[in-house]
Amino acid sequence: MGKEVAIIGGGVAGLEAANQLATLGYNVIIFEKKGQPGGHAAQWDRLFPNRRHTSEVINSLKSRLNGNPSIMLSTAISAVTKSGNRFVLATKSKNFEADAILLATGFELFPAEKKEEYGYGIYENVITSAELEEMFAKHGKPVMKNGSTPKKIAFIHCVGSRDEKVNKPYCSKVCCVTAVKQAIEVKESIPEAEVFSLYMDLRMFGPGYEDLYKEAQQIGINFIRGRLSEASELDGGRVQIKTEDTLSSRPLKMSVDMVVLMVGMSPALGTIELISGLGLKPNKDGFVAVADYHLNPIGTGVEGVFVAGACSGPSNITDSVNAARSAAIEIHKYLSK
């Protein structure tokens, strides 16, 4: 066949689609703006629901990057244009051509400093869920700014999700179960620690998620039904947090050693600019709009341009792998016409 497919983004969706398309006989090239493949997952220590090491998944996905598919690292695509049935992808140094495009540009973590009342970037022991993963990878447990081990930790759900004040009205889907996973990991790494989870709803929709929630209850994670209103710093770097305990209908305050903000998924920076050259528009949440949410969730409004993974909305790894495989089939159908 010898037709060429360009994949923009070398995260989970991009890698999986590349592997499938190469198996189908296409010449596949991935453009990855970062210096390594794997996307956000490459920075993640362990995965829900079974706490498997993320590196297992990423290593498997990238094990075939030895010719076809090929990957160009540290290569950002600045523009994509269509001319006839071919696409031209511009990078800083040169242009590339392809017969089909897969958008797999993923997401950005919500910038937690935009929720200023939570004190991220201001109070030293307010961290994000992504930073906690880095701590797990590096130290095997959370560590306070002064190097000591926190004894009381609170997880704050829905930071940059379900919040119209920061223009993120949607649910990011993966943070509930991530918080429960991380709470268990904190408790396992620091058995004497008190761990709290401030939630509004616990959206445990996937296989094994509810079991994980039950496990968290069994090992003594304290669940408080209320959204954080504000945090303030106390002497010694401790943090006071305030919420309503909505189950007893009373305001509640507590001081903790560390606050973990469960940052949501925001649209990837630059993706909308990239697709606007093709005449594509974002959906109302700022992600890439798909052709038909039910019947064609990997198609776009332009023939030959497909989308997979979190660039069209919050996704977990399973969603991204499934979407990538669907995209490979759709691209195969398109290029076999």
Next chain:
Amino acid sequence: MVDFGYAPLEIKIHDLDKANLTLGEWIAERDETFKHCIACGCCTATCTAGKFTTFSFREMCHSIRRGELMEAITESEKCMLCGKCILACPRNVNTRNIVKLVRKANQNFRV
């Protein structure tokens, strides 16, 4: 009659067949953000009045949804109308206006 000290027990169950839900409808007609609450409690957490009284905006709205109109109206009197809760609400509920509507209902609306 001799008072034996017995009285029928007050029934505490929410009976939605009999509940008067008209106040909620009346408020929503005037401010549709009343419908947008997801009961997260941010308003109550940030509320100064709620520190010293039983006032909870979230609970007041819930009382209205369950037809407990007198409770809601009584509670609405405790609000200082400072508006901090408007800043905290993730669903942009116009909290202060809703408190004012509940108070207005007490004056103008047969409940």
